[in-house]
Amino acid sequence: MTRPVPLLLAALALAIPLSLLAGQVWLNPFAPHTANAFTILAELRAPRAALALVIGAGLGGAGAAMQGYLRNPLADPGLFGVAPTAAFGAVLSLALGLGALLPLASLLGAAIAMAALALIAGNASGQNSTTLFALAGLMLASLSGALTSLVISLAPNPFALSEIVTWLMGSLESRSWHDVLLAAPPTALGLILLSRAAPALDALTLGEETARSLGVNPTRLLWLVVLGTGLVVGAGVAAAGIIGFVGLVVPHILRPYTDQRPSSLLLPSALGGALLLLIADCLCRLLPLAGGELRIGIALSLLGAPFFLHLLLRLRSELA
Numbered sequence: 001m002t003r004p005v006p007l008l009l010a011a012l013a014l015a016i017p018l019s020l021l022a023g024q025v026w027l028n029p030f031a032p033h034t035a036n037a038f039t040i041l042a043e044l045r046a047p048r049a050a051l052a053l054v055i056g057a058g059l060g061g062a063g064a065a066m067q068g069y070l071r072n073p074l075a076d077p078g079l080f081g082v083a084p085t086a087a088f089g090a091v092l093s094l095a096l097g098l099g100a101l102l103p104l105a106s107l108l109g110a111a112i113a114m115a116a117l118a119l120i121a122g123n124a125s126g127q128n129s130t131t132l133f134a135l136a137g138l139m140l141a142s143l144s145g146a147l148t149s150l151v152i153s154l155a156p157n158p159f160a161l162s163e164i165v166t167w168l169m170g171s172l173e174s175r176s177w178h179d180v181l182l183a184a185p186p187t188a189l190g191l192i193l194l195s196r197a198a199p200a201l202d203a204l205t206l207g208e209e210t211a212r213s214l215g216v217n218p219t220r221l222l223w224l225v226v227l228g229t230g231l232v233v234g235a236g237v238a239a240a241g242i243i244g245f246v247g248l249v250v251p252h253i254l255r256p257y258t259d260q261r262p263s264s265l266l267l268p269s270a271l272g273g274a275l276l277l278l279i280a281d282c283l284c285r286l287l288p289l290a291g292g293e294l295r296i297g298i299a300l301s302l303l304g305a306p307f308f309l310h311l312l313l314r315l316r317s318e319l320a
Contacts, residue, residue, distance in 0.1 A: 004257045008271035012053075015275060019049045019282045024293075047177045052281045053274040054180060055172075055240055058187035058232035060273020061266050063247020065194040068201040068262025069225045070134060073255070074311055076248035077229050080133070081140025083244070085113035086237040087168060088144040088151070094164050095151045102167075103182050103238040110234025113140050114226045133222070170241035170297020172281050183239035190231030191270060197224035198263035205262070243297045245304025246273045252311065 020041060021027045027037050062077040069075075077083065089109025093102045120136040148168075155161035200221045203211040212218070236243060250272040251265055258264040277296070280303075284294045 056277030080137025193228035
């Protein structure tokens, strides 16, 4: 067990009860007979906290795996086409008045992105494979963004447009146990696949040729990373919309406290992602806004964009 894990578990043990009590209506644990306290706790805050843990853990683990595969600390699962393509599927279902099929449409969009990434980069080798993977992801992200904008511009009515825009902001508000049951199985399966890829990711840090000599199958590794990331991101988008930067920020913060191997970073990043999303959601509930609460997707983008800029500036200074 790596050093950050016990601290992250202790922080989660403190953050989970706080997230259940905090909100516009604070619950007093010493006054359990507060009106509607059980309903607020069991039907509103508990599923919301559980969903934050599930999505955060998935995005954190996927970010660590993606950075290990591309050997680039600036990599993020949201930057490589899966999230925008999943979002396009969801937006299309809303525009067509098929909101009940939104989770399925989102997962289908993620599956299409996974297949495209694997088909484009799957037959390449060496540095060409990771370069093609990155370029294919950026192409998918650009195309999906354009198609999403097209669907928004053709929205049949103001209600559908409002629903699409609100969903794209990313939010855990008004989520239920149904959403948790929707996101948890694909996320768990995705994290299992990524953990299976961890030994190969460790070998890959030594170089493509060395990894091959150690028995790593590049095609199998690519499919594990693509499928694992796609399941995690697709499930998160299906349940809560687009929530970015978790997979970038968390592994980068925790990496100095591990032995730098991708396999050592997966579990801490999953726990750190869960903690970050839980705390961020709690703060979004507490911030007073006239139009309701701050969307967590917006909050994390406001946090992540300056962090990303800081990393870029530091990288530039190191290369100078």
